[in-house]
Amino acid sequence: MIRAHSLTKRFTTGKGQSKNAVDGIDFVVEPGRVTGFLGPNGAGKSTTMRMILGLDAPTSGTVSVNGHRYAASPAPLREIGALLDAHAIHPGRSARDHLRWMAASNGIPTTRVGEVLELVGLEPVAGQRAGRFSLGMGQRLGIAAAMLGDPPVVVLDEPVNGLDPEGIRWVRTFARQLADEGRTVFISSHLMSEMALMADHLLVIGRGRILADCSMTEFMSDHAASYVRVKAPALADAAAVLGGRGLEVSRHDDEIRVVGLDAPSVGELLFEHRLAVHELTLVRSSLEDAFMGLTADSVEYHAIAPSEGVAR
Structure with missing residues (x-):
């Protein structure tokens, strides 16, 4: 379990002003489920994850892993497995040797090295220098390192970055398996389509503050727009009947969209009213749409929309 209480991190800008990257947040990451950690760039996600791992010290507040500070653990890799930067390895070291020295530093049997290499599919290239690895292979090595101590808590930042479709599906299945084993799984990602398939619970942060802390079902119910699509021969009559009941009805080409009532x-x-219906479908916006709507006021870095600029 990961628990944060009034967690705050303040940085001083180049102009001598202070800014809260993380602003007094409280949350609990429970075991037995996959918790997705979402937020726009600059929202405070990376700073929060670094404070969990003791890489950044909080300005105030606390964060604990299984009831104590992670940095106080005598064998950190047995406590929590983390992937923050898959490229944080010596490029001249082989994948096997990289894991061997990590295992030695935490009293982990060397037999575990072969197990995690096989787990992530890198056993055939275990003797190759990590500097020659592709982005996806580096991600797999990072996940192997995270699982080296068979930890009860797993923290992964953008774990599917650079992976092919097979690798992405494997990470999704693996995360689900870890949660089913009762482990605490905390994953940050910008790939909303994958997070929608992977996460049971969402923690959304914006401008250093928690915007949502709820199950995926609750999040979609609260923030995803939905409507019922109706296609019918007498579309105008159908719209008149539904509008007459006080429902929000809009016409779009060969269909009407109804808000305020479920499909049945x-x-x-x-x-x-004896009106024939050819299609009756509940349409719900995606996790990406719901996330964008919730965090619209928390985005610090805006690109110019394609219609607003000219590519040269």
């Missing part, structure tokens, strides 16, 4: 109820209402 819309169908029953039209049936009562």
